[in-house]
Amino acid sequence: MSLDKYFKRKSLEDEESIKASSHVTQSSSKKSHIEINSDTLLADPGLRRPIYEYHINDRDAIRRAYLQKGPCQPSHYDFPQKQFGNISTLRCFNPAWFGAYPTWLEYSIAKDAAFCLYCYLFKLKGGVDSFTVKSQSDYRTRLNASIECARFLLHQGLPFRGHDECECSSNQGNYLELLHFLSRNNEAIKRVTFSEAPKHNKLTSPDIQKDITQAAAEEITNVIIKDLGESLFSILIDESRDISIKEQMAVVIRYVDNNGHIIERFLGIQHVSDTTASSLKAAIEALFSKHGLSISRLRGQGYDGASNMREA
Known part of the structure; x- marks a missing residue:
């Protein structure tokens, strides 16, 4: 039984045309893929090509390569220090954070900024969904x-x-x-x-x-230091043991504000190895350095428990 009346017979030219178009499609499909070499991928997150700029057929391979390569964490780099806000203490990126977030935290030397590896790999073009x-x-x-x-x-x-x-x-x-x-x-x-x-x-x-609570404490301390400004001040110090039987030193500063009112503010607690004069002096200097206070502006000191003020 002939099937010609049901199916149109293709000519030789039609068959050659189909083969040629199929070959072109396969070639173009192969060209859309690139060879992925993790060694040639840019490590610095600030210089990388956005993931959505790669061909859609290559993105999963790029993601796998970066996941195998791991986040960019230059731990031996000399991180530059910068001043933030009104605090005189210089701050910089802490490489210890790499240990706390080893799977995703990245640092860009080119941009001097921290990045998230997962955000780079899976963020959508133009923002988030x-x-x-x-x-x-x-x-x-x-x-x-x-x-x-x-x-x-x-x-x-x-x-x-x-x-x-x-x-x-x-x-x-x-x-x-x-x-x-x-x-x-x-x-x-x-x-x-x-x-x-x-x-x-x-x-x-x-x-x-x-x-x-810690964030609130830091904000409150910053407000106290700002209110103190360049004024002279005194300190009141009391020593006691906490629940873990560790010696600690509570520090209160006393100063006169711009309205002429005497102000007393709790500044913080410093743990000390003992209550000798040398240990307390070192703890006070450390606390002053932390908050950018100059000991030259100190005009009075008060201590509770004179028996603790002994020679080292």
């Missing part, structure tokens, strides 16, 4: 709620932690209970906290509470 934008917005709302709880507790001088902070506890402590209160009375906060937040990003752990 709507899901990422929403995640960032949710995180900002969750972080602001956590900061507000910490600010209230710090202002009132209340403890953060509770005796039993498990989910079945009737009293999880001031920080968590206050965050629960905010979530019950604010729908925007309720949608992004506790069970609605990612398991790794709830911002309720003790470490997060300590980080927020």
